[in-house]
Amino acid sequence: MTERPVLDKNLDSKTFRDFYYLKEELVDFCRKNGLPVSGGKLQITDRIACFLDTGEIQAPSKVKRKVMTVSDISEDTIIEVDFICSEKHRAFFKEHIGSSFSFNVAFQKWLKNNAGKTYKEAIAAYDQILEEKKKGKTQIDKQFEYNTYIRAFFADNRGKTLEDAIKCWKYKKQLQGHNGYEQSDLVALD
Structure with a gap:
């Protein structure tokens, strides 16, 4: 298992996108690096990825x-x-x-x-x-990864508890790659 890297300026955008970061972590990174913090998690993620690739600071899109x-x-x-x-x-x-x-x-x-x-x-x-x-x-919209994961967990694991689902989610979000539920995530319950 690859350990989740710290979100900083030295990270490349592909590695950044391969790991799960809370919106609070993304906003904190933006503030520390002079990037706008407005928008949803997906917009902020795209803004950070652009910054990591190019060093450019994208202005948030204005909604009239x-x-x-x-x-x-x-x-x-x-x-x-x-x-x-x-x-x-x-x-x-x-x-x-x-x-x-x-x-x-x-x-x-x-x-x-x-x-x-x-x-x-x-x-x-x-x-x-x-x-x-x-x-x-x-x-469930794409930005709500936790909700999507929990729903899929319960669809596959009738009788398990929310506590079990959360343990598996915490395990999964530390892994590189997608954050979708897989049966192999149940290893977190051992």
């Missing part, structure tokens, strides 16, 4: 957002282009779905990809997304 104002939202209101999760939207969904409502990632994506549909359709979509989530059918 149109500010859409919706006065009153009803079930018949059309979902606006460039949807933004606002307190007004949150209040509407809490009123129609219940106090347990939250803007989960899958629902936010649905809203952004379904401009022109009604809020009534959004409510139905939210319920469908929750059902799929309960059945483990929702897709």
Whole structure:
């Protein structure tokens, strides 16, 4: 097993990408080396890899957002282009779905990809997304490696505990290569 190298300027980008680093570690590296810290883990990872290869500091991509104002939202209101999760939207969904409502990632994506549909359709979509989530059918985005690993661990190891899954995850993320679950990771439980 190759030991995970310390993240510093002397690391090459391929080796860097072969190991798992927490977002906090990536942000710390950026601060120490004058790189922007904005963006998600994937954007920061790409920024660091570029820096390690070229020494160049990439500026974060600027996202222009149109500010859409919706006065009153009803079930018949059309979902606006460039949807933004606002307190007004949150209040509407809490009123129609219940106090347990939250803007989960899958629902936010649905809203952004379904401009022109009604809020009534959004409510139905939210319920469908929750059902799929309960059945483990929702897709976990690439940046959520831990969640993906834990789901795969339990799919292959019924009866094991979360503590077992976490031990295997901690073992796996120290290894060079991908961070996907493999049965060989169970060696961490011995």
